[in-house]
Amino acid sequence: xxxxxxRYLSQLDPQLGLGIVVETQARRVTVAFPAVDEExxxxxxxxxLSRLLFRIGDKVRLADNQVYAVIKxxxxxxxxxxxVSTTEGHxxxxxxxxxxxxxxxxxxxxxxxxxxxxxxxxxxxxxxxVQHLHQLDQTEVRGLLAxxxxxxPHQVYLAQQVGTRHAPRVMLADEVxxxxxxxxxxxxxxxxxxxRAKRVLVLTPEPLxxxxxxxxxxxxxxxxxxxxxxxxxxxxxxxxxxxxxISCLDLVAKQERLSEQMVSEVWDLVVIxxxxxxxxxxxxxxxxVNLLCxxxxxxxxxxxxxxxxxxxxxxxxLHLLDxxxxxxxxxxxxxxxxxxxxxxxxxxxxxxxxxxxxxPVHGSSTxxxxxxxxxxxxxxxxxxxNTRASVAGLPARALHPHPLESAPNGTAADDLMQxxxxxxxxxxxxxxxxxxxxxxxxxxxxANKAEKVLVICGNASVATALExxxxxxxGIRSAAxxxxxxxxxxxxxxxxxxxxxxxxxxxxxxxxxxxxxxFQFSQHLVLFDLPLxxxxxxxxxxxxxxxxxxxxxxxxxxxxxKSAQERLFKWYAQGLEVFTEHCAxxxxxxxxxxxxLRDYCLEQNNSTDFIERVAAATSQLKASLDAGxxxxxxxxxxxxxxxxxxxxxxxxxxxxxxxREWLELASNALxxxxxxxxxxxxxxxANEHTHEALIPFFQDDAITGTFSREIxxxxxxxxFLTWEHPLVTETLELFETDTLGSGALSRLRLPNLPxxxxxxxxxxxxxxxxxxxxxxxxFLPRTPIRLLIDAQGRNLADALPPEKLHPRLExxxxxxAGNAIKQLREPLLELISKTEQHAQTLAQTxxxxxxxAFTDHIDAEIERTTLLSLAxxxxxxxxxxxTLKQERDTGYAALAQSxxxxxxxxxxxxxx
Ligand SMILES: Nc1ncnc2c1ncn2[C@@H]1O[C@H](COP(=O)(O)OP(=O)(O)OP(=O)(O)O)[C@@H](O)[C@H]1O
Numbered sequence: 001x002x003x004x005x006x007r008y009l010s011q012l013d014p015q016l017g018l019g020i021v022v023e024t025q026a027r028r029v030t031v032a033f034p035a036v037d038e039e040x041x042x043x044x045x046x047x048x049l050s051r052l053l054f055r056i057g058d059k060v061r062l063a064d065n066q067v068y069a070v071i072k073x074x075x076x077x078x079x080x081x082x083x084v085s086t087t088e089g090h091x092x093x094x095x096x097x098x099x100x101x102x103x104x105x106x107x108x109x110x111x112x113x114x115x116x117x118x119x120x121x122x123x124x125x126x127x128x129x130v131q132h133l134h135q136l137d138q139t140e141v142r143g144l145l146a147x148x149x150x151x152x153p154h155q156v157y158l159a160q161q162v163g164t165r166h167a168p169r170v171m172l173a174d175e176v177x178x179x180x181x182x183x184x185x186x187x188x189x190x191x192x193x194x195x196r197a198k199r200v201l202v203l204t205p206e207p208l209x210x211x212x213x214x215x216x217x218x219x220x221x222x223x224x225x226x227x228x229x230x231x232x233x234x235x236x237x238x239x240x241x242x243x244x245x246i247s248c249l250d251l252v253a254k255q256e257r258l259s260e261q262m263v264s265e266v267w268d269l270v271v272i273x274x275x276x277x278x279x280x281x282x283x284x285x286x287x288x289v290n291l292l293c294x295x296x297x298x299x300x301x302x303x304x305x306x307x308x309x310x311x312x313x314x315x316x317x318l319h320l321l322d323x324x325x326x327x328x329x330x331x332x333x334x335x336x337x338x339x340x341x342x343x344x345x346x347x348x349x350x351x352x353x354x355x356x357x358x359x360p361v362h363g364s365s366t367x368x369x370x371x372x373x374x375x376x377x378x379x380x381x382x383x384x385x386n387t388r389a390s391v392a393g394l395p396a397r398a399l400h401p402h403p404l405e406s407a408p409n410g411t412a413a414d415d416l417m418q419x420x421x422x423x424x425x426x427x428x429x430x431x432x433x434x435x436x437x438x439x440x441x442x443x444x445x446x447a448n449k450a451e452k453v454l455v456i457c458g459n460a461s462v463a464t465a466l467e468x469x470x471x472x473x474x475g476i477r478s479a480a481x482x483x484x485x486x487x488x489x490x491x492x493x494x495x496x497x498x499x500x501x502x503x504x505x506x507x508x509x510x511x512x513x514x515x516x517x518x519f520q521f522s523q524h525l526v527l528f529d530l531p532l533x534x535x536x537x538x539x540x541x542x543x544x545x546x547x548x549x550x551x552x553x554x555x556x557x558x559x560x561x562k563s564a565q566e567r568l569f570k571w572y573a574q575g576l577e578v579f580t581e582h583c584a585x586x587x588x589x590x591x592x593x594x595x596x597l598r599d600y601c602l603e604q605n606n607s608t609d610f611i612e613r614v615a616a617a618t619s620q621l622k623a624s625l626d627a628g629x630x631x632x633x634x635x636x637x638x639x640x641x642x643x644x645x646x647x648x649x650x651x652x653x654x655x656x657x658x659x660r661e662w663l664e665l666a667s668n669a670l671x672x673x674x675x676x677x678x679x680x681x682x683x684x685x686a687n688e689h690t691h692e693a694l695i696p697f698f699q700d701d702a703i704t705g706t707f708s709r710e711i712x713x714x715x716x717x718x719x720f721l722t723w724e725h726p727l728v729t730e731t732l733e734l735f736e737t738d739t740l741g742s743g744a745l746s747r748l749r750l751p752n753l754p755x756x757x758x759x760x761x762x763x764x765x766x767x768x769x770x771x772x773x774x775x776x777x778x779f780l781p782r783t784p785i786r787l788l789i790d791a792q793g794r795n796l797a798d799a800l801p802p803e804k805l806h807p808r809l810e811x812x813x814x815x816x817a818g819n820a821i822k823q824l825r826e827p828l829l830e831l832i833s834k835t836e837q838h839a840q841t842l843a844q845t846x847x848x849x850x851x852x853a854f855t856d857h858i859d860a861e862i863e864r865t866t867l868l869s870l871a872x873x874x875x876x877x878x879x880x881x882x883t884l885k886q887e888r889d890t891g892y893a894a895l896a897q898s899x900x901x902x903x904x905x906x907x908x909x910x911x912x
Pocket of ligand 1: 148149150151152155174175176177178179180181182183303304517518542543546547548
């Protein structure tokens with residue numbers, strides 16, 4: 001019986017919105033659809049209309065857009081009256097006439113009841129999607145699947161440890177060339193992927209901005225915004241809207257307005273590359289960095305040479321990370337002095353001879369005790385430093401000294417800089433003409449035409465004069481790379497050098513070429529001069545000696561015989577032995593011997609055994625570092641067992657065929673065309689039916705993607721298809737946000753049940769809401785609960801699992817389905833309410849378990865911090881404790897508020 005004022009939906013055309021009966025005649029009914037301003041008249045006998053009735057607990061939206069919860073349903077002359085409660089807590093009565101016409105029916109219950117039926121396949125795809133999300137939510141390696149990187153243990157371990165933290169504040173100090181940029185990228189990717197971070201600011205030296213942009217794009221599929229000089233000049237506030245930004249501190253610091261704008265934004269994660277350079281910054285810039293670091297939630301400081309500018313400078317960087325913990329330099333030094341004792345303690349615990357420890361050790365197992373000690377160690381969780389020694393697969397280094405004869409020059413005998421770098425003091429470029437090093441270099445290049453050679457000299461004017469000569473006079477294909485060039489010119493020079501066939505044979509760099517750049521396609525490094533700082537020397541060698549270098553690298557050092565240059569070479573080659581092997585403590589030795597070294601180079605002391613003494617000190621320092629600090633840092637920086645486990649997990653995700661299966665299913669459901677190139681590489685294309693949410697991925701027509709990590713590494717123009725690729729996550733999440741497949745109706749031949757028996761198959765999902773930064777999904781992943789409820793309220797899900805049930809189900813034509821639903825309304829309502837009760841009960845078990853796991857986890861953290869605060873009587877630990885306890889409450893409460901909702905419903909009617 002249709003009555004004027006009742007609300008109906010068109011089963012065939014839900015886009016019409018919510019209709020209202022405006023006229024009834026003997027056999028006809030007229031319905032107005034205000035949302036589209038249309039009226040339609042139907043024959044009452046078979047009108048494809050479904051009545052929309054709400055139930056207690058449903059939310060209704062009125063024409064004035066207010067949304068209320070229904071607390072009572074009554075009826076006046078065939079028209080429903082809803083009693084709703086307002087936000088102020090008043091109860092008001094509203095007639096269904098007042099409901100909004102633009103009604104979105106998102107709940108599967110409503111969709112099914114109003115006859116909006118999807119196919120069986122869509123229903124099953126929807127179920128699959130949430131099963132996959134369930135697996136993905138709980139993996140330990142979340143955010144580490146998509147990066148297009150080789151799986152190197154030291155990187156994977158570090159990234160997993162840091163990337164899963166809430167607002168990590170860490171110094172990444174792996175030795176040169178071990179992949180700090182990659183590690184930072186992995187951490188950024190994890191933080192974004194798990195919604196721990198939304199806004200990220202990367203600050204790099206200007207010359208490295210473009211390289212970061214490209215690495216983040218190619219390896220991590222992250223499109224950062226490059227705030228270069230031009231953007232800074234043209235945008236009123238370039239920082240305001242941008243979510244993911246690469247910028248440069250020196251550029252920002254040039255204008256007060258910019259530093260203020262940058263600092264006043266809220267950043268979830270700030271990354272500062274080549275952080276040791278902060279030491280040279282002027283006070284204004286330092287002030288800006290201090291403010292920025294204090295306000296940023298997470299902070300990553302990257303430096304290969306943390307102590308290049310001394311211990312105190314290193315301490316200052318640590319202070320930026322954690323001002324409370326690293327409050328005083330003298331305390332820091334005291335704790336540094338403990339390393340050897342702690343290392344010994346760890347060794348004796350591991351050897352099972354745990355007696356005579358110099359301090360109390362907590363923890364119930366060997367592992368726990370070792371972890372406690374590693375924590376105890378001053379820089380514990382906020383410093384990671386992997387050494388070349390602990391990373392497999394790096395190239396060997398070969399040293400080639402090139403002693404040269406030279407006429408004595410008349411430079412001031414007591415000026416070390418003039419002795420070492422006479423070219424820098426020349427007033428014009430004529431020195432190149434008859435310079436022994438230049439002559440040697442030209443010969444060397446001509447004799448090794450097939451080799452790419454990187455030449456580094458400490459100074460831009462020397463570099464340009466030298467390159468000019470090579471290029472113009474000696475006819476050698478060359479490029480220069482120095483601070484006077486614009487960024488584009490620098491990139492062009494680097495690209496010209498990299499080009500294999502017609503590229504430059506030689507790239508001549510000033511010192512700026514020695515940091516951060518990737519030149520591992522070359523195997524020859526010429527050190528035209530030697531810097532005084534060992535760390536700077538290591539940075540130079542690191543251009544070639546880095547991950548990805550497959551062959552021995554050759555380090556060429558030309559120097560003038562019997563000069564300060566030769567003596568400096570000896571200091572490096574025989575004293576510190578840094579050319580062929582990295583020496584971790586070299587910078588400290590330099591700090592210690594700087595005076596004597598100067599005198600030695602200038603032949604101003606009579607010490608004949610200087611180099612021998614330095615060599616002895618070097619081996620002693622190496623031994624003591626090995627025994628103390630470095631070994632602790634190394635152990636903390638890499639746990640090989642865990643690294644292997646993480647890598648195994650990532651590989652398992654890489655290798656599983658489920659991604660291919662999912663993509664086939666999803667493409668089917670969302671109308672995407674797949675054209676497999678081969679087993680590992682597929683081409684995706686959109687067509688006119690493709691789901692609109694996927695269209696933005698197809699701006700460039702088709703997408704070619706490979707499932708193979710190996711192929712992806714060499715084909716950066718192809719997408720790397722993983723469970724975390726945006727196209728894949730979009731297909732999964734679409735089933736979370738869209739109603740696709742949420743309601744279905746099927747028939748099942750089951751002769752031993754009375755004809756017309758009804759079963760309701762349901763997928764309910766438990767979800768934790770809010771607190772996304774805490775990433776509570778680790779404890780409560782989106783959890784699908786499958787139910788199969790019969791009229792008696794029994795759950796037959798286990799008796800009839802999907803693999804048994806689904807193949808036997810038959811689809812119903814849409815029209816028949818609509819009619820059937822109308823007739824089955826009452827029993828369906830019954831089934832739905834029983835299903836909801838079951839889902840509630842089952843969900844509670846998952847929620848309880850999640851709360852337990854969460855409390856276990858955070859209690860362990862609290863215990864650990866308590867022990868440390870007792871041991872260290874450390875004020876700062878108390879703050880950390882308070883925060884943890886607060887997190888415990890917030891997290892627990894958020895988990896308690898988790899909700900279960902019906903995600904998909906299928907009504908199944910049996911027949912004989
Ligand atoms: N896991 C990886 N897979 C593929 N390439 C990698 C990986 N790790 C590092 N690389 C490559 O190795 C080189 C060194 O990495 P990166 O630039 O991150 O090192 P770094 O430690 O920052 O060096 P530096 O100390 O010179 O700044 C780069 O070319 C990088 O692309």
